[in-house]
Amino acid sequence: MFKRTAIWLMSLLSLSAYSANVSNISQQELLAADLKNLVIVDVRTPEEFKEGHVPNAINVPLSEIVDNPAILSSSKEKSIVLYCRSGYRAGKAAEALHKDGYQNLSHLEGDMQGWLKEGLAVEK
Template sequence: MHFILNNWYLFLGLFVVLFLLVWGPLRQMIYGIHHVSVAEAVRLVNHAQGVVVDVRENDEYRSGHIPKSIHVPLSGLASGLTQLDKYKARPLIVCCRTSQRSARAAVLLRQKQFANVQVLAGGITAWQGENLPVEK
């Protein structure tokens, strides 16, 4: 106990780091955000009228994106929600480069009452890894 009291700042830092590591996945679980594989994303688009929403920045999107995806950068997602309103009832597959930003975007979409939001696991990197088409 003496060690803990003498080094309280180390333990505080440890708890902060642990909280930050757990908060992201916990937040996604609270909002019902699921990660889908590339194969599942293709199935949703082809058979369930799924819509791919790419939240990467403009230069990333121009360098290659999933065909027919809707581009709404994460930095402008809050103001670009009207562009997505017509897809509220359809499955949305949110993607970015590796699925970090898309998880944040998915939480925001769920907060705005989008019912069926998924994150493309691995993002566009996983899509390209499966040799699926990209448009430039």
């Protein structure tokens, strides 16, 4: 019982740290956004990305962000929208980027599952 409670508390603390550093952006807000100052980053695997992704997204897998957060340094001054399949990997990517000094981070509400559920266009 103690282990389960400890794990739950650690997860809750991790989630609160993540949410304190990242704002949410809705699918409709993203569709209406000016792409000149925005970078959409899909942190899924290249295979998942090839199956279909949010239009104008670039693929930078979570493992690459964790190993080298500076991989997105050319976009550091822009707003960065992160998403994955369901949210976990995007959260981990946001943590790594925030620790490296990235300030303008957003998370796509619903991630790819939500995007598909709404029937929104995907690129392949």
